[in-house]
Structure formats: structure tokens, C-alpha cells
Amino acid sequence: MNTQGLSRKMARFIRGLSWDEMPHSVVERAKDRLLDALAIAAAGRNSPYYPIGLELVKNSKGKATVLFHNLNLPAMDAAFLNAILIDSIGGTDTLMHAHPGGPIIATALALAEEEGRSGPDVLTAIVAGYDIMARISLAKETITPRFRGLSIFGPFGAAAAAGKIMNLDEDQMTSALGYAANTSCGLTECWIAGTMEAKFHAGLATRSGIGAALLARAGARAAETALEGKAGFYQAFAGTNEGLEAGIADLGQRFMILEAKYKPYPVCAENQIPVYLALKLRDQYGIDGRDIDSITETGPIYALNYPGVNYPGPFRSRVQAIMSAQFCNAAAFLGRPVFSPSFYDCHYGDPEIAEWTGKVKLVGEKDRKTTLMEVTLKNGKKHRLEGGEEELTPSFEKVKIKFQDLASDFWSKDQMNRITELVYHLDKARNLKALMNELKG
DSSP states (O other), rough: OOEEETHHHHHHHHHHHGGGOOOOOHHHHHHHHHHHHHHHHHTTTTTHHHHHHHHHHHOOOOOOOEEETTTTHHHHHHHHHHHHHHHHHOOOOBBBBBBOHHHHHHHHHHHHHHHHHHHHHHHHHHHHEEEHHOOOOOOOOGTTTOOOOOHHHHHHHHHHHHHHHTTOOOOHHHHHHHHHHHOOOOOSSHHHHHHSSSSHHHHHHHHHHHHHHHHHTTTTOOOOEEETTTOOOOOOSSSOOGGGGGGGHHHHHHHGGGGGGGSSSSGGGGEEEEEEEHHHHHTTTOOOOOGGEEEEEEEEHHHHHTTTTOOOOOOHHHHHHHHHHHHHHHHHTTOTTTTTTHHHHHHHOOOOHHHHGGEEEEETTTTTEEHHHHEETTSSOOOEEEEEEGGGGHHHHHHHHHHHHTTTTTSHHHHHHHHHHHHHTTOSSSSSSSHHHHTTT
16 A cells, blocks of 8 residues: 655644544543643652753753743753653553653643643644654554664654644644654663663653754755655664554544553553552452462563563662563562552662562463463462453543642642642643643742
């Protein structure tokens, strides 16, 4: 099938996306994605990654708010830091093997504040960003995990959100996506090494996406075949252009943001359901972790083969701990506070967990969609539980609870209620002044 003009077709969709015509469910999902991002950014405000990122932009001045730090910078710089904050604790949402919240929401907020846009403008830009970022991945899913989804696809999401806020015309938006393709990059070796690269992927993707939109608005033109050309994005990252029509087959009808999954726990997306099942088994059967002989997690082979997931230790950083299925299983069954981001910061070297990771066996199955958790006790009894991603479907009420849990040591209950109400009613806001004033810190 002829797939010429992919970036133009996507640009036409972004340009034509209308606030008035979006389904109510899509608008509500954009709101809960925004509140979720603010919750995890609040929890990550004191992360070691923020001051490192600040070194790159500390001498600039502008109109856009850096969340929780009483600092205003140009939109590109503020969005860079805010994306780092959103991605700091490992709690960002998941869509098509990537994490859209950081680059897209940071971009939409910062540019809308700088350009004086309305609440509906922000929510529409978020929807556009989620759709495009996911569709770039959907067209060729084999790009991950050889490359990291957030950093490869993130520039497209940020460029789409930026282009919508900046009201780029169709030609400009086509070029913005072309320049996003030229800035895509990012590896997954950091999960194995336990190093910091992943914590800057969202910020770097954000800068790339906003930069792509700014270049296009200034008059820079990119190849219209930047995606599907003989020397284009898909040929470079996937080695083939076959099947790319999947990315745009239902453009404008299937809103990808509705398929986003949120993270109840600040660990790798592949460990969300296993942790949920471990906690449920523990509570349902009154299991004392020290009575366990062995744990078997049977799940999709893609998930268990993702870099860093099948790693029994030793653990030299929180990054290795939150990625490891063995660590997360052991921590959950031993009753550790797996909801708490600070637990992983302070206890990735927990000797009891390290000892217990040897009890965890991982079994990957090619066609499996759900996760099966089986625990065998020392007395021979076995308990098992199976679950799928339905537990990770977000709602405003679910995210409101997560927000209150993560932000309670930073904001008062009254302030959290004000922020929640401002986000919930953002579709009626003429500008972002009230919300951003609450978020300055």
C-alpha cells in the first residue's frame, strides 16, 4: 500500500483536530493525564536529576513556569525541566511501549503559558501529542526495545503538541514532524547498567520536539517523506517501510490517548501488574513473605525480555531496582512500601530483598497477554492469580487518589483540592494563570 505523505496526513489531522468535536471521554482522559503528570512531578521535585538539568538552562529568563521551583524560563527550557520532573520517579503513563506524559504535557503547559493559550487549547494539544506519538510507534512496533520508546517517539509527541499550541499551518506542521524525525534517538543500555540516561530522555525529547516546531514556524522545511522515504525514519530505525499504513489507518477515529495506562507504582511498566498481583495474593491469603519457597511469574515474553526486567541483582541504583521483576516481586511479597518513590531511592540495596530475588522465576510466553503469578509456600501450598492491563486503565478518581498520595508532603489538603478542581475545569479556563500560580512552589 502506498504510504507516501505520512507526515502530511498526520499534520492535517493535528491541524484539523477540533476541541468542539472531541468526544467527552477523550477530554476527560486528557484531564486525568494532566493531573497524573502533576502528581508524579511533585513527587520528583527533589530528585537528583533536576539540578543536573538546571545547569543547562539556569541563565535563561522567560515567561513559562518551572513546576514547584518558583522559576520562570523560556518555554523550551521550562518544558525541558518539567519533563525531567515528570519522569523522575518512574511513575509516568504508558502507551505503545513509550511514556507520553513527560514530553507532551510539559510541552503543552509551557508553550500555552508563554503564548497565552486557553485550557481547551492545552487539552487539545495533549490529545494531539498522544495520538501522534503513539501512531509513530504503531506503524512499526519492532523499533522497541532496540531503541527506547520515550526518546525515539517523544520528539514527535512534543512536536505535535507544540505545533497545535503554536497554530502551525499544515506545511509547517509537516516540517515540524520531519524535524522531529531527525532528532529521534535513545538507547536502553541504561536499564542494564543502572545509569541516569533514561531520566533525561523525556527532557531531551521535549527540547527536540519544541525545537522542531520552532524551526518549522521560522521557515525551515523538512522532507515530506522524512518518515517513509528510502532514507527516512522507518528505514533507519526499523530497516523496512512495510506495513506503515497501520499508523494512520484509523486516524481521527481511534483516539490513542484512551489507550494510555497509568502506573499505580513507581516502577517499570512491565512490573505494574506483577506487583499488583503479588500484593493481592499476599492480602487475600494472608501470606507472610518469609513463608514463601518460590515465586513464578509467567507473562508476555516481550515484557520479560525488555532490557533490565530479568535482572536478579546485584542492585547498585534505584534504576536497576525499579526495572527488575525479581526486585519488585520480592519487595511486594516482603511487605515493603512499593507505592513509595523514596523506598526505591533509599532501599535498592536492601539485603533481604537481594537474598529473595533468587526465589523468583520468570517464564515468558510468546502469545500471552496476561500475567500469571504463582507462589509456593514452604508447607507445599500453592496460590495463583492472573491479571491483565485492565487494572491500569486510568480515571480522574483513580489519579486524584494517586495525586493526594504523592503530593501530600508538599501541598496542604486545601491546595491539592484547588489544583484538582482547576485541572478538572480546565476546559473552561481562558488561560493558565490560576493553575500555574498554584504550581509555582
